[in-house]
Structures are given as C-alpha cells and as structure tokens.
Amino acid sequence: MNFVTSNRVETFSGKLTVPGDKSISHRAMIVGASAVGESTINGLLEGQDVMATANALRFLGADVAKNNDGSWSVYGRGVGGFLESPAVLDMGNSGTGTRLLMGLVAAHPFSTIFSGDASLSARPMGRVMGPLQRMGAGFNARDGETLPLTVHGSDILRPVTEELAVASAQVKSAILLAGLNTRGQTTVIEPLPTRNHTENLLAAFGAEIKIEANEQGNVITLTGQPELLAQQVSIPGDISSAAFPLVAGLITPGARIVIENVGLNPLRRGLLDTLAEMGAHIEIENNHTDEVEPVGDLSVAFGTLQGVRVPAKRAPSMIDEYPILAVAAACAEGQTIFEGVSELRQKESDRLCAISEGLAACGVEVRETEDSIVIIGQGKAPRGGGCISSKLDHRIAMAFLVLGMATINPIVMDDIAPIDTSFPGFLETMNGLGCDFRKEVSS
Numbered sequence: 001m002n003f004v005t006s007n008r009v010e011t012f013s014g015k016l017t018v019p020g021d022k023s024i025s026h027r028a029m030i031v032g033a034s035a036v037g038e039s040t041i042n043g044l045l046e047g048q049d050v051m052a053t054a055n056a057l058r059f060l061g062a063d064v065a066k067n068n069d070g071s072w073s074v075y076g077r078g079v080g081g082f083l084e085s086p087a088v089l090d091m092g093n094s095g096t097g098t099r100l101l102m103g104l105v106a107a108h109p110f111s112t113i114f115s116g117d118a119s120l121s122a123r124p125m126g127r128v129m130g131p132l133q134r135m136g137a138g139f140n141a142r143d144g145e146t147l148p149l150t151v152h153g154s155d156i157l158r159p160v161t162e163e164l165a166v167a168s169a170q171v172k173s174a175i176l177l178a179g180l181n182t183r184g185q186t187t188v189i190e191p192l193p194t195r196n197h198t199e200n201l202l203a204a205f206g207a208e209i210k211i212e213a214n215e216q217g218n219v220i221t222l223t224g225q226p227e228l229l230a231q232q233v234s235i236p237g238d239i240s241s242a243a244f245p246l247v248a249g250l251i252t253p254g255a256r257i258v259i260e261n262v263g264l265n266p267l268r269r270g271l272l273d274t275l276a277e278m279g280a281h282i283e284i285e286n287n288h289t290d291e292v293e294p295v296g297d298l299s300v301a302f303g304t305l306q307g308v309r310v311p312a313k314r315a316p317s318m319i320d321e322y323p324i325l326a327v328a329a330a331c332a333e334g335q336t337i338f339e340g341v342s343e344l345r346q347k348e349s350d351r352l353c354a355i356s357e358g359l360a361a362c363g364v365e366v367r368e369t370e371d372s373i374v375i376i377g378q379g380k381a382p383r384g385g386g387c388i389s390s391k392l393d394h395r396i397a398m399a400f401l402v403l404g405m406a407t408i409n410p411i412v413m414d415d416i417a418p419i420d421t422s423f424p425g426f427l428e429t430m431n432g433l434g435c436d437f438r439k440e441v442s443s
C-alpha cells in the first residue's frame with residue numbers, strides 16, 4: 001500500500017495551477033473522436049480515468065495521440081463511424097468514461113464489453129441502461145446492472161424524450177451521445193440543471209442542440225446525425241481539483257493561495273457559493289471565457305468559517321466537492337448540514353459513509369442519515385490522529401490529507417494511488433506550497 005502521513009503545517013502559500021477538468025477532458029476526447037478531421041486539445045487531464053477513455057476510443061478505431069508540445073490530437077471517425085472493439089474496454093475507476101461511452105457505442109451496430117476496478121464494478125449502471133434500452137439498445141450485466149457489462153448496440157435507435165430520474169450529467173450525456181447517431185430529435189429533461197459540458201462541446205463542434213428552461217426543468221434537444229467538424233479545445237483547470245488547495249488555504253492559519261486558470265462554469269460553482277456563505281473570502285480575478293468555458297483565477301486566504309445549511313438543490317453544482325467541504329465544516333464554528341445528498345452513496349465509494357467514518361476517527365462529531373450529514377465544527381483544529389481508508393476514492397484520499405494539514409495529530413491515509421485518477425502530482429504540488437505529506441516506506 002502507498003501509506004501517506006499528513007502532518008500539521010505552519011504555512012501554505014503560493015501560486016499554482018491544477019490539472020485539466022476531468023469532465024471536459026473525457027468529453028473533448030469523445031466528441032473529437034466523433035468529428036471529422038483532427039481536433040487538438042490543450043490542457044487535457046492526463047489522469048488514469050481520461051487515459052482509460054483514450055484507450056477505449058483507440059480500441060473503437062479513433063486515433064488519439066499526444067503531441068510533442070503537450071497537446072493531444074484526436075483524429076475523429078465521424079458520427080456513427082466507430083468500429084467494434086477487438087478487446088474488452090477496461091475503464092479502471094472511471095464512472096464518467098464508462099457511462100459516456102456506453103451511450104456512444106449503444107448507437108453502433110456491434111457489441112462492446114466494459115470492465116473496471118472493484119469500485120467501478122460496484123457502481124449502478126441501470127440509470128444509463130434504462131434510457132438506452134428505451135432507445136433500442138440491449139445489455140447483459142452482472143447482477144443486472146453492474147460491470148462487467150456488454151452493450152448490444154444498433155445504428156437504428158429510436159429518438160426518445162427522456163425525463164431523468166436522478167440529476168446526473170453522466171446519464172444526460174450518455175443519452176445525448178447515443179442521440180448523436182440516431183435519426184431525429186433526442187430530448188433529455190433534467191429536473192435540476194447539471195454540468196453542461198457535453199452540450200457546450202457538441203454545439204462548438206457544430207451540432208444542433210437547443211436548451212430551454214420550462215416548468216419541468218431544463219429541456220435539451222439534440223438533432224441526430226450532424227456532421228461534427230474537428231476543433232481546437234482548451235481545457236481549464238478542474239474546479240473539483242482546485243477545491244483541495246482552496247480549502248487547504250482556508251483552514252491553514254496565515255495561508256494565501258492563488259489558483260490560476262480554473263474552470264468556472266456556473267453549473268460547477270456551488271462550492272464557491274457555499275464557502276462564501278461560510279464566510280470565506282475568495283476572490284475571482286481574470287474572469288474570461290476561453291473558447292467554450294468560463295475561466296478565472298481563485299485567490300483565497302485563511303479566515304474563520306461558520307457552519308451552514310447546504311440545500312439539496314445545490315447538490316448537482318458541487319456534487320464532487322462534499323468530501324472537501326466536510327473538511328472545511330469540521331474546522332468551522334458550529335453545525336453544517338448537507339441535505340439531499342444520497343447520490344454521494346453512488347460515487348467511487350459511499351462518500352457519506354467515508355466522510356462520517358473518517359471525521360469520527362479524527363475526533364469530529366458527525367451524524368449521518370440515509371440522505372444527509374451533520375458535522376459539528378468547534379471552530380478550532382480537530383484532534384486528527386485517524387488512519388483513514390481511501391476506499392479506492394481519489395476525493396476521499398485528498399480530502400483527508402488536507403484535513404491533516406490542520407489537525408493537532410497527523411492523519412494517515414492508507415492508499416494514495418487513486419489520486420492519480422484526477423490529480424496526478426497532487427502530493428508534489430501541495431508539498432511545494434508548504435504541505436508536509438510524507439510517504440511511508442513499507443517494509
């Protein structure tokens with residue numbers, strides 16, 4: 001195992017950038033591979049999850065390569081042009097890659113087999129299978145809805161109007177990607193708006209996509225079988241990765257941190273709103289729109305935080321940020337409640353359980369229900385001292401390493417390997433700013 005100890009730090013300051021946005025990286029590869037011509041992608045996240053998607057696209061016949069200048073080129077096959085994979089697509093830990101590609105291959109006339117690690121193999125795929133089945137695709141899955149799983153695709157799917165049962169950008173994107181090679185109009189209705197990177201990229205590559213808000217929610221309509229044309233895409237830093245140094249800056253006395261070039265899509269910014277309500281001073285500078293997505297620099301300094309109520313309707317805009325927000329809440333003064341967050345049980349681990357077990361092991365009072373969590377902060381450094389299991393979950397690993405920066409006693413993380421799925425170089429980046437994350441040499 002890759003044990004790491006996180007020791008309390010005295011200073012934490014400087015400028016940094018974080019790796020490219022994971023959600024946009026998967027989508028830029030997939031949409032580029034569906035276009036005609038060579039797309040160039042700058043700022044791609046080279047984490048394990050996105051590399052699994054790149055490998056899968058190669059198996060499906062697309063040409064994906066890294067250039068000498070660090071950019072990536074994707075030579076697309078055009079809409080409907082993918083080939084049957086000669087091998088099982090091993091998606092590692094990546095729920096996003098799996099669900100998006102399930103949609104893509106569902107609209108092709110061949111079968112595709114997906115496999116993954118223990119975490120991914122426990123995650124529900126029924127939420128994607130249902131809509132794709134209604135479009136006409138077939139499935140065989142272990143226990144009905146988990147990996148390993150085979151998609152039996154078709155190039156004569158039916159266009160559907162699908163109202164999402166869960167607010168999920170992955171499910172929405174899977175349906176839209178299946179709709180790409182489906183004649184007619186595919187419509188997705190989402191009760192709460194979720195990240196819209198798929199819609200933004202499809203529009204930028206030339207698809208006809210219409211988004212309207214009505215009393216049912218957000219109605220997204222894609223006209224199938226467009227000709228997508230290759231584009232240049234710049235991917236901003238991932239706000240979900242920036243969240244870790246951001247909260248580290250808020251809880252470390254004397255800290256001052258600037259995180260440059262962070263994606264600030266309005267549907268991803270819920271953490272910033274919540275931290276502002278907690279009393280954090282976060283400034284946004286150099287705000288501009290970079291090709292498709294808004295970008296800016298985040299500047300943050302240490303300050304006292306107050307507990308808050310985080311309403312259920314904000315969950316989609318900060319769904320991956322609850323583990324690190326729990327760390328901020330543990331250091332804040334008073335009670336923080338996360339409402340309507342049962343979806344956290346379906347992530348890389350059961351995050352509600354991982355948060356409450358981990359905080360309790362570090363001396364923080366915490367109460368968990370089926371779909372909420374209450375964290376009682378004391379307005380001072382928690383005791384710490386826990387040995388935490390990352391449970392194959394990158395965000396749990398990073399969150400508790402950050403908590404160890406502020407706790408009285410060090411926190412030990414049992415396995416940091418999962419961090420490479422989204423934030424390669426996390427330890428080095430954070431140590432460069434003053435952290436004391438130490439790898440333990442196991443005998």
Ligand code: S3P
Pocket residue numbers: 022023024096167168169170171173195319320
């Ligand atoms: C993602 C959507 C979210 C998020 C995940 C990335 C995406 O999942 O948790 O890390 O890129 O579409 P859900 O769609 O399941 O909410």
